[in-house]
Amino acid sequence: MASLGVSDICKSFGTTTVLDHVHLDIRDGEFLSLVGPSGCGKTTLLRIIAGLDHADSGSVSIAGAPVDQLPPKRRDVAMVFQSYALYPYMTVGGNLSLPLVMRRLSRWQRMPLAGRFWPGSARVRQAITAAVAEVASLLGLSGLLDRRPAQLSGGQRQRVALGRAMVRQPQVFLMDEPLSNLDAKLRAATRTEIAELHRRLQATFVYVTHDQVEAMTMSDRVAMMMDGRILQLATPQEIYDDPCELRVAEFIGTPRINTLGATRSGDALLVGGQRWPLAVPGDDGRQLTVAIRPEWWTIRDTGLAGDDARCVASGQVRHLELLGSQTLVHVSVDGHPQGLVATVEPERARGLRIGAAIALAAPDRRVLVFDAAGVRVRLPAPSARQPRALADG
Ligand SMILES: Nc1ncnc2c1ncn2[C@@H]1O[C@H](COP(=O)(O)OP(=O)(O)O)[C@@H](O)[C@H]1O
Ligand SMILES: [Mg+2]
Structure with missing residues (x-):
């Protein structure tokens, strides 16, 4: 687990400034929500942290070390997207194990027949099965490992997507509106599950949402973002009671x-x-x-x-x-x-x-x-x- 630093990040697409000198210091093990209206730059910032996109200027560091030159897979972060992006023809077990298979087995070892006899592959496969079983049990997916995504409910699919991020045991979880495809009731239940999961894993979470209720209920701290800038970074109660700008006050809290x-x-x-x-x-x-x-x-x-x-x-x-x-x-x-x-x-x-x-x-x-x-x-x-x-x- 690790701290995460975002320092003076700027990003433009053409002439549009999307991120305007963004600073964030996220503590080791913290649950930080990045909340703001649609289009304010949340996904862009997350993609830059994950290494899927490059900033025009500024720097990202994990556990105190700059990662700007590292490709996504070497940053030790896992990103959970809004759409679950599961492989439809693979079982739940297959989807969960894929990140480990890709990482730990060579191309030859991954081959269905030849791979079985390749030196060392049996031991690695056993370790992968054990890791998948552990994550599946943590997320209540143990009974569903042989199903395909189409045979799951929205909430179950979301848990598989989460599980796929968890099997690698990354230092930092980046979640981009993971609940936005769920109906209201399931969203409330999954909110609680994610908060509990965070407590159990003690990992650093950056959770992006446009839903202020999610941000307020799950987070240690909330970063309020608008027009590519962080307007306020504080605990949910501070943001609620003591907003620094009128647009922060108006965004947080229902009724308005x-x-x-x-x-x-x-x-x-x-x-x-x-x-x-x-x-x-x-x-x-x-x-x-x-x-x-x-x-x-x-x-x-x-x-x-x-x-x-x-x-x-x-x-x-x-x-x-x-x-x-x-x-x-x-x-x-x-x-x-x-x-x-x-x-x-x-x-x-x-x-x-x-x-x-x-x-x-x-x-x-x-x-x-x-x-x-x-x-x-x-x-x-x-x-x-x-x-x-x-x-x-
Ligand atoms: N690849 C891209 N090319 C051009 N404009 C983009 C691209 N990605 C995002 N944008 C623009 O950047 C702004 C911020 O987008 P985004 O980070 O997705 O916001 P959010 O996730 O907060 O809704 C939007 O105006 C969007 O249209
Ligand atoms: Mg987005």
């Missing part, structure tokens, strides 16, 4: 984060006719965006004022989505066409009626502020303001 236009006014922001006590640097009139996750809102009882929740948005209930464990309250707000969504306990939503007035409140430490370019404006934490005021006095 709520955004509202805001204007600086003294030591507050004007948001939909309300004053939110957020001190933002800059001049009055500065245009900003505030963003609040749906579950950070609470429904504020009209007529009651609370100091804990001073960032208030009011409007009308537009729609209620009852999900069972929670209810999504859609609120229309004057002057904010996209409206807001709040996630609340079903109990709390029971009294709500479509069209009725509603006020939502968020604690000010939960409000994320972004500038006109979508870059995060970090505000001093409320507890940090106090000592400075004392020091000034």
